[in-house]
Amino acid sequence: xxxxxxxxxxxxxxxxxxxxxxxxxxxxxxxxxxxxxxxxxxxxxxxxxxxxxxxxxxxxxxxxxxxxxxxxxxxxxxxxxxxxxxxxxxxxxxxxxxxxxxxxxxxxxxxxxxxxxxxxxxxxxxxxxxxxxxxxxxxxxxxxxxxxxxxxxxxxxxxxxxxxxxxxxxxxxxxxxxxxxxxxxxxxxxxxxxxxxxxxxxxxxxxxxxxxxxxxxxxxxxxxxxxxxxxxxxxxxxxxxxxxxxxxxxx
Amino acid sequence: xxxxxxxxxxxxxxxxxxxxxxxxxxxxxxxxxxxxxxxxxxxxxxxxxxxxxxxxxxxxxxxxxxxxxxxxxxxxxxxxxxxxxxxxxxxxxxxxxxxxxxxxxxxxxxxxxxxxxxxxxxxxxxxxxxxxxxxxxxxxxxxxxxxxxxxxxxxxxxxxxxxxxxxxxxxxxxxxxxxxxxxxxxxxxxxxxxxxxxxxxxxxxxxxxxxxxxxxxxxxxxxxxxxxxxxxx
Ligand code: HEM
Ligand code: SF4
Ligand code: FES
Numbered sequence: 001x002x003x004x005x006x007x008x009x010x011x012x013x014x015x016x017x018x019x020x021x022x023x024x025x026x027x028x029x030x031x032x033x034x035x036x037x038x039x040x041x042x043x044x045x046x047x048x049x050x051x052x053x054x055x056x057x058x059x060x061x062x063x064x065x066x067x068x069x070x071x072x073x074x075x076x077x078x079x080x081x082x083x084x085x086x087x088x089x090x091x092x093x094x095x096x097x098x099x100x101x102x103x104x105x106x107x108x109x110x111x112x113x114x115x116x117x118x119x120x121x122x123x124x125x126x127x128x129x130x131x132x133x134x135x136x137x138x139x140x141x142x143x144x145x146x147x148x149x150x151x152x153x154x155x156x157x158x159x160x161x162x163x164x165x166x167x168x169x170x171x172x173x174x175x176x177x178x179x180x181x182x183x184x185x186x187x188x189x190x191x192x193x194x195x196x197x198x199x200x201x202x203x204x205x206x207x208x209x210x211x212x213x214x215x216x217x218x219x220x221x222x223x224x225x226x227x228x229x230x231x232x233x234x235x236x237x238x239x240x241x242x243x244x245x246x247x248x249x250x251x
Numbered sequence: 252x253x254x255x256x257x258x259x260x261x262x263x264x265x266x267x268x269x270x271x272x273x274x275x276x277x278x279x280x281x282x283x284x285x286x287x288x289x290x291x292x293x294x295x296x297x298x299x300x301x302x303x304x305x306x307x308x309x310x311x312x313x314x315x316x317x318x319x320x321x322x323x324x325x326x327x328x329x330x331x332x333x334x335x336x337x338x339x340x341x342x343x344x345x346x347x348x349x350x351x352x353x354x355x356x357x358x359x360x361x362x363x364x365x366x367x368x369x370x371x372x373x374x375x376x377x378x379x380x381x382x383x384x385x386x387x388x389x390x391x392x393x394x395x396x397x398x399x400x401x402x403x404x405x406x407x408x409x410x411x412x413x414x415x416x417x418x419x420x421x422x423x424x425x426x427x428x429x430x431x432x433x434x435x436x437x438x439x440x441x442x443x444x445x446x447x448x449x450x451x452x453x454x455x456x457x458x459x460x461x462x463x464x465x466x467x468x469x470x471x472x473x474x475x476x477x478x479x480x481x482x483x484x
Contacts, residue, residue: 010344023344076348104347109339142426172349174357176337177259207260207478216337217259217330221356223349234452241260242446248255 004030005092008100010043011056014113017120021113023102023250037080037090038063038070051085056186057116063088066162071171072117075103078168079228086166086229093122106171110178110215121167124181128165130209131202134184147193160184162230169232175216179222182210184232185238190243200247207244215233253481262330267444269323270437276316277430281470289479292480293407294394301396301403304381324367330362335340355436369426376413380420381406414478423475431468435461 006029010118016020028047031040036243041113046056058205061069074080080090095101103117111119163184170178186203195202218237255261283303289295305311307451355362380386388408395399413419438460442448448456 012432072345073345076345078344094276104343106346107339107341107343109337132300151253174338175334176394177334177341179259202304208254211259214337215259216334217262219263219330219334219356219359220436220443221352223347226349226351233450235448235453236450238443238446238453241263241444244258245255245264245446248258248261 001165002033002097004032005039005097005099007031007098010100010102011044012104012119013056013116014105015115017112017114024109031092033091033093034061035092036088037072037074038088038094041157043079052235057067057118059118065089066164068166071106071119071121073106073171075102077155078106078171079166079229084229084231088162089229099197102105106129106167108170108173108176110170110176110213111167119167121165123215124165124167124178127178127182127206127209128185130199131205132189134189134198149192151193157188160232160236163188163228163232164230168227170185170215170227172223172227173216173218174221174223175219176214177218178213178215178225179218179237179240179247180232180234183234184235186240186243190239190247199243200250203240203243203247207240229242262326263444265322265326265443266330269319269326270441272319273323274366274434274438274441274467276319277467284471284474287407287410287474287482290482293405293411296407296410296446297392297403298394298396298401300406301394301401304404320370324363327360328362330370351364353436356440357431359436362429365429366426367434369422369429372422373426376419377409380409411478411482411484414475415483417479420475424472427468427470427472427475429468431464431470434464434467438463447451 009026009028010023012021013024026044026048028040028044028218031043035043038058041056041058048055059069059071061067063070065086065088068086070079072079073088074087074090078083079087081094082090084189089118090203105111105117106121110123111121114120161180161184165181167181169180170176186199186206189202190199218238220234222234225232256265282298283299284301286296331335367405381389386409388410389404389406391402393403395401396403414423439448439453439456442456443453
């Protein structure tokens with residue numbers, strides 16, 4: 001295997017939300033196969049700055065796969081050609097010497113482009129604000145073992161809770177649907193006794209907000225589950241459907 | 252309850268329930284059609300068709316069935332248009348290379364349109380003639396139903412003559428395959444939409460759905476083909 005790669009990048013550049021975007025082509029040489037994808041992007045930007053050009057704007061924060069900030073649609077897939085990882089966990093060894101890599105922003109009506117590769121994902125925050133929490137009153141810390149929780153419920157809840165809100169599910173969906181995200185957020189709480197209390201209100205409020213924000217209707221294609229870096233299962237979507245319909249029937 | 256049917260999940264509930272209802276109808280329809288293969292000159296089929304045409308329950312179900320189709324199709328159209336809007340008009344230049352997403356699931360509307368096109372032709376061939384305009388081929392014949400000689404329309408003759416045309420048989424085969432593919436996704440998807448699924452049952456519904464889809468879809472195709480090949484006088 002080559003130790004260093006020479007690559008061509010086709011990168012989406014867009015000056016602002018209402019501007020027309022275009023692809024720019026950049027060449028990079030001597031990129032170590034051990035570097036991460038975002039390190040490669042840093043090298044690109046350093047090169048651009050040294051040439052007196054404007055760097056490429058992209059989102060990132062923790063760079064260890066836990067914050068959900070990095071995005072990027074790379075060579076036809078959200079988070080690039082590897083499975084179950086975020087872009088910051090993607091390595092250059094996944095690419096070949098001489099390869100052309102196409103980098104685009106998430107594209108969905110719910111995620112408008114802010115600049116270049118950065119999209120506005122604040123609609124996710126608005127959905128969370130609609131009900132993705134447990135209301136707790138202050139007071140003494142209750143004993144952890146006071147409320148028994150079946151192991152499989154705890155496991156499923158923790159799996160759902162691993163959603164980092166990155167938006168790859170929406171980016172991958174032909175319907176621009178946010179159901180995997182919302183179903184993970186509803187499930188992580190609905191499965192636990194502390195969250196059950198508000199489960200009905202939460203499901204209704206979050207789905208209503210999701211619809212209002214213009215996300216699409218899920219038709220169960222499953223592309224979200226395939227591209228989710230955290231392997232969130234679409235069984236959460238069945239649970240969300242169940243929770244929502246149950247809550248509506250009770251009304 | 253007010254906003255249930257306008258919410259995204261409510262719309263999928265409507266799709267799921269109407270889809271399940273249509274699938275149940277497919278089973279009944281296929282069962283009756285399979286009598287076309289009883290080699291008695293069509294007596295059994297004519298008796299069954301007579302029963303279907305005169306039974307009050309069937310008369311009540313017929314308009315419900317029509318409504319079921321209309322609802323399924325209208326909601327499908329609304330869903331598809333909304334989803335195109337939600338997706339936005341910007342396409343990915345590097346295409347879509349996600350693996351493991353079934354072709355059927357991405358083409359439900361097109362598959363549905365294939366079924367719809369077939370349905371129009373199908374109704375023109377049989378329902379219109381049997382219910383509205385009549386046809387020379389339908390002239391009454393006597394069949395023995397449970398020991399009683401009964402005068403019934405010769406539906407078998409009309410069906411048999413229709414399946415004497417190769418192009419019609421080919422249309423039936425294509426539509427049967429289209430229906431099968433629609434249901435390979437539709438079957439498990441309907442259970443998911445109404446909330447009756449989890450990791451274990453999704454696998455089961457998918458397997459059962461695949462068997463069901465091809466059995467029903469190819470069943471209709473096979474009856475048309477066998478009629479063309481072996482039942483022409
Ligand atoms: C005998 C005829 C038909 C049967 C048995 C049938 C069955 C089904 C089933 C079971 C589903 C799954 C529902 C769900 O996901 O909740 C479905 C979905 C769908 N059908 Fe049909 N259908 C038929 C005809 C049609 C027609 C005529 C059209 C449109 C012109 C159509 C368009 C669709 C669409 C767009 C979906 C949504 C895809 C999805 O949500 O997964 N179908 N159908
Ligand atoms: S469900 Fe998966 S893809 Fe969607 S936001 Fe959460 S972690 Fe990202
Ligand atoms: S930068 Fe935090 S998940 Fe990638």
